[in-house]
Amino acid sequence: MQVIYGVHPVEETLKDGGGIEKIFLIKDGSRGAIREIVKLASQRKIPVVFTDRERLNAIAGTQHHQGVICICEEYRYAGIDEILDGCVSQKNSLILILDGITDPQNLGSLIRTALCFGAAGLVIPENRAAPVTPSVIKASAGAALHLPIIRVVNISRTIDRLKESGFWIYGADSGCGEGLSSPDYSNHAGLVLGSEEKGIRPLVRKKCDVLISIPMTGSLDSLNVSVAGGIILYEVTRHWDTLKTQGERG
Numbered sequence: 001m002q003v004i005y006g007v008h009p010v011e012e013t014l015k016d017g018g019g020i021e022k023i024f025l026i027k028d029g030s031r032g033a034i035r036e037i038v039k040l041a042s043q044r045k046i047p048v049v050f051t052d053r054e055r056l057n058a059i060a061g062t063q064h065h066q067g068v069i070c071i072c073e074e075y076r077y078a079g080i081d082e083i084l085d086g087c088v089s090q091k092n093s094l095i096l097i098l099d100g101i102t103d104p105q106n107l108g109s110l111i112r113t114a115l116c117f118g119a120a121g122l123v124i125p126e127n128r129a130a131p132v133t134p135s136v137i138k139a140s141a142g143a144a145l146h147l148p149i150i151r152v153v154n155i156s157r158t159i160d161r162l163k164e165s166g167f168w169i170y171g172a173d174s175g176c177g178e179g180l181s182s183p184d185y186s187n188h189a190g191l192v193l194g195s196e197e198k199g200i201r202p203l204v205r206k207k208c209d210v211l212i213s214i215p216m217t218g219s220l221d222s223l224n225v226s227v228a229g230g231i232i233l234y235e236v237t238r239h240w241d242t243l244k245t246q247g248e249r250g
Contacts, residue, residue, distance in 0.1 A: 002074050004134050005065035007033045012142025014040040019073035023048045024056060026067030037068060075132045078148035080158065083121035084165050086148075090120070092240045093188045094233070095162065097123040097169075099155055099204050100195035101225065104130045108139020109226035110193070111147055115140075117233040121148040125155050129195075159207045162190045171200050171208030172232055174222045180235040183210050189236055193229050 001021060004013050013020060014037065023041050025034060027050045041048050059069050087093035096114045101107050107130045114122050130136060131151065137144045152158045159169055170183065171192040192208060194200035205211070214223065214231055223231070 001071050002134060003059060003069060004072055004137055005060045005069045006138040007037070007066045007068050009134075009138045009140075009142040009145075010068045010070045011037055011040070012145050013070055013072055013137075014044065014046075016142075016145040020044070020046050021071045021073075022046070023071075024059060024069040025050050026053055026056060027051065034068065075137070075144070077132070077151045078121060080150055080152070080161060083148050083150065084162075087120050087165070087188060090188075092185075093120045093167075094236060095119060095121050095123065095167065095188075095190045096229070096233070097155065097159065097190055097192045098125075098129065099192055099200050100125065100129050100198070101193070102128070102130050103196060104133060104135045105139045106130075106196060106224070106226045107132075108136045108141075108144070110229050111136070111140040111149070112143040113226065113230045113233055115143040115147040117237045119147065119233070121150060123150045123152060123155065123158055126151055126153050155204050156207050159190065159192075159204070162188075163209075168210065169208045170232075170236075171205055171211045172213065172228060173200060173205065173211040174213050174228075176211055176213060178210060178212050179215055180212055180232060181239075183212060185236050185239045191229075191232060191236065193225055193232075196225050 004010055011033065023046055025048060038048055056065055056067065056069055083095065096110065096119050098110065111122060132144050132149055163169065167188040167190045169190045169192060192200055192204060214228060
């Protein structure tokens with residue numbers, strides 16, 4: 001079992017239908033969001049325990065729980081086939097591939113952004129990378145409960161599998177690739193983002209079909225990985241929306 005904390009993550013867990021054992025709420029919680037959680041829990045016949053802040057602090061540890069905690073099943077990672085099966089009927093599908101993101105906040109932000117831009121799934125490695133934890137679920141505002149996430153032993157082999165399924169792989173490489181508007185992004189797209197400190201590993205970089213970078217004019221030459229990911233995901237999906245609009249007019 002695992003502990004999920006925070007208003008939005010717990011509410012999304014309830015909506016997702018995950019196996020929740022029990023919900024703990026602070027006694028004096030009367031906000032609208034708290035009332036909605038009580039309503040959803042009642043509909044699903046999930047026990048709700050009203051308790052004091054000290055007990056909630058003991059359960060959540062040092063985490064900021066906002067007076068809301070639930071005990072539920074461990075996070076379930078998706079399988080590659082589960083994601084690819086959903087891409088078969090799509091003209092353009094997007095999968096985000098994270099090569100060694102270690103900061104839970106960055107991982108949570110990228111999961112949330114990927115879901116917002118309609119990504120079909122997200123890939124993370126088993127080693128030397130942040131897993132999906134309660135902290136990540138909270139940082140993603142519950143998005144991790146709705147976006148299929150694969151945890152793989154070997155990123156390079158997973159990229160090979162994606163290529164076999166018609167994906168072109170775009171690697172974000174600061175200052176070393178084409179501008180974001182240069183590729184045509186006409187196929188399914190796999191976007192690779194590297195670690196916060198070292199970027200994409202050499203072996204994974206070699207697997208990329210195209211390296212892309214964000215043009216910058218300021219005094220700094222790089223962006224936080226979650227910010228960079230958001231910019232690139234926007235550009236890819238904007239390009240697809242433009243092509244779709246042109247096709248409808250044609």
